[in-house]
Amino acid sequence: MMNTGIKAYRQQGISESALNRLSLVLILIISCIVSDELTLKASEYSPGSQQNPADKQLLLNGRIWRNEYSKAFGDQFFLTNTFIKGSVIFNGKRFNDLDLMFDIANDELLLKVDSYPVILMNKEMIDSFTLNFGNRNYHIINAGTDTSNVLKGYVNVLYDGTSTLYVKYMKKVQPLAIDGRYDLLAQEHRAYLKKGMQVLLISGKRKLLTLLEDKKKEIRDFLRSGKIKLTRKDPNTYIPLLRYYDSLRD
Numbered sequence: 001m002m003n004t005g006i007k008a009y010r011q012q013g014i015s016e017s018a019l020n021r022l023s024l025v026l027i028l029i030i031s032c033i034v035s036d037e038l039t040l041k042a043s044e045y046s047p048g049s050q051q052n053p054a055d056k057q058l059l060l061n062g063r064i065w066r067n068e069y070s071k072a073f074g075d076q077f078f079l080t081n082t083f084i085k086g087s088v089i090f091n092g093k094r095f096n097d098l099d100l101m102f103d104i105a106n107d108e109l110l111l112k113v114d115s116y117p118v119i120l121m122n123k124e125m126i127d128s129f130t131l132n133f134g135n136r137n138y139h140i141i142n143a144g145t146d147t148s149n150v151l152k153g154y155v156n157v158l159y160d161g162t163s164t165l166y167v168k169y170m171k172k173v174q175p176l177a178i179d180g181r182y183d184l185l186a187q188e189h190r191a192y193l194k195k196g197m198q199v200l201l202i203s204g205k206r207k208l209l210t211l212l213e214d215k216k217k218e219i220r221d222f223l224r225s226g227k228i229k230l231t232r233k234d235p236n237t238y239i240p241l242l243r244y245y246d247s248l249r250d
Contacts, residue, residue, distance in 0.1 A: 055093065055095070056113070058090065058091060058093075059088075059090060059095060059098075059111060059113070059119075059121070060111075060113065060116065060119055061121075061122045061125065062111070062119040062120045062121045062122045063119070063120045064117045064118070064119065064120070065108075065110055065117070065118040065119060065120045069105065069173075069183070069185060071182065071183070072173070072182060072183040072184065072185050073177075073178045073182045073183065073184045073185070074171075074184060074185035074186070075185060076103050076104065076105035076106065076171050076185055077101050077102060077103055077104065078102040078103075078104045078131075078138075078169050079102070079131065079133045079134075079138070080101075080133065081101070082101070083099040083100060083101050083110075083112050084099070084100060084101070084131055084132060084133050085097060085098070085099065085100070085131075085132045086098055086100040086129055086130050086131040086132055087129065087130050088100070088109070088111075088121070088126060088128075088129040088130075089126070089127040089128045089129065090121070090125055090126055090127070091125045091127075092127070098111060099111065099112040099113075100112075100129065100131060102129075102131060102140070102154070104154075104169045104170050104171050104187070105170070105171040105172075105173065105185060107123075107153040107154055107170075108120050108121075108123065109121045109123070109126060109129060109154070123142065123153075126142050127141070127142055128140060128141045128142060138156055139156070139157045140154050140155065140156050140157070141154070141155055141157055142154060143155050149199075150192060150199045150200070150201070151166060151168070151192060151199055153168070154168075155167070155168050155192075156168070156169060158191075158235055158236065158238075158239065159238070159239045159242050159243070161242065161243065161246040162246040162249050162250060163193060163194060163195050163242055163245065163246055164193070164194035165191065165192070165193060165194075165235065165238055165239065165242055166191070166192040166193075166194065166199070167189050167190070167191050167192075167235050168189060168190045168191075168192070169187065169188075169189045170187070170188055170189065170190075171185045171186065171187050171188075172185070172186055172188060173185060174186055189235065191232075191235040191238065193208065193211055193242075195211060202232075202235075202238070203232075204232045205230040205231070205232065208230065208238060208241070212241075212245050215245055215248050215249075218244075218248055219241065219244070219245065222241070222244050223241070226240070228240055228241060
């Protein structure tokens with residue numbers, strides 16, 4: 001096609017040097033078109049922003065993880081001791097489809113990336129993250145390190161309505177608790193209720209009912225009719241009551 005065009009220009013009496021310059025221009029134009037097409041195809045197949053080298057390097061802005069509990073009975077992780085899929089809001093950017101583990105003994109988030117060691121992600125840059133496990137999403141926020149705040153570090157948002165239910169999951173080390181030889185990692189939690197601008201510790205059923213006493217009669221009737229049991233061991237049992245309480249306030 002290009003040769004046909006050049007022959008046409010020759011028939012019009014254009015000089016050889018001008019034809020050579022024209023050929024060079026045409027080659028450059030065709031090269032740019034091909035390059036743009038290849039770039040477009042590459043971007044179409046990109047699975048997400050986290051595949052950008054700069055974004056990937058941002059995620060790796062942390063420390064290499066070492067398992068300090070390898071000889072303990074149990075493990076330090078929330079939900080499971082294997083990597084599960086999740087997403088992270090990191091420095092204002094959302095990264096999906098990551099392989100994550102949540103260390104609740106040290107309150108750290110671990111990231112696995114192919115061809116890299118396991119990374120302890122930079123906590124100061126994490127706004128929140130979500131873990132997908134057992135057909136359920138767990139949304140965890142970073143409440144920061146301000147000692148004046150009731151909530152600190154990574155906290156699970158269990159219910160978010162007019163009021164908010166937070167749960168802080170932890171694993172504590174019980175030294176030599178197994179046969180006097182091995183440390184034991186035991187899980188515990190603390191539940192908190194945000195009501196208005198206040199965030200208050202829920203020490204148990206009685207404390208929760210005290211915090212909701214402005215709707216005392218309605219709540220008592222609701223608990224009786226619905227046969228709902230509240231238990232400190234499982235903060236999920238608080239959710240139906242809080243939904244009902246919020247419906248009275250909305």
